[in-house]
Amino acid sequence: xxxxxxxxxxxxxxxxxxxxxxxxxxxxxxxxxxxxxxxxxxxxxxxxxxxxxxxxxxxxxxxxxxxxxxxxxxxxxxxxxxxxxxxxxxxxxxxxxxxxxxxxxxxxxxxxxxxxxxxxxxxx
Numbered sequence: 001x002x003x004x005x006x007x008x009x010x011x012x013x014x015x016x017x018x019x020x021x022x023x024x025x026x027x028x029x030x031x032x033x034x035x036x037x038x039x040x041x042x043x044x045x046x047x048x049x050x051x052x053x054x055x056x057x058x059x060x061x062x063x064x065x066x067x068x069x070x071x072x073x074x075x076x077x078x079x080x081x082x083x084x085x086x087x088x089x090x091x092x093x094x095x096x097x098x099x100x101x102x103x104x105x106x107x108x109x110x111x112x113x114x115x116x117x118x119x120x121x122x123x124x
Contacts, residue, residue: 065112072116083113 049057072083087109090102 068112069116069119072113073119075116080113080116084110 072080075083087106090106090109
């Protein structure tokens with residue numbers, strides 16, 4: 001549902017702040033965190049997911065994708081444009097090359113928006 005007072009500059013600033021936090025969570029930069037404590041430097045072993053956990057995760061992702069499609073189907077044109085633009089923000093840090101998974105993720109974001117077009121009600 002579109003907002004009544006749509007302030008593009010405020011939304012843009014808020015989005016930029018959120019993305020900058022996302023890009024450098026934990027204070028990581030191109031050379032990693034600026035300071036590393038002894039506890040942080042220890043490698044925490046992450047156990048492998050079991051088959052049941054992978055199946056559950058796959059089910060949840062499918063559900064979330066379909067939920068996103070349903071929400072995008074009722075989104076305003078500006079919101080759809082923004083969703084497409086956000087795909088462009090998936091990029092490596094300066095000096096790093098793109099990873100195939102991030103390229104695929106960006107393409108998948110655009111695909112979700114396009115799939116939502118099939119469910120949009122065009123009553124113009």
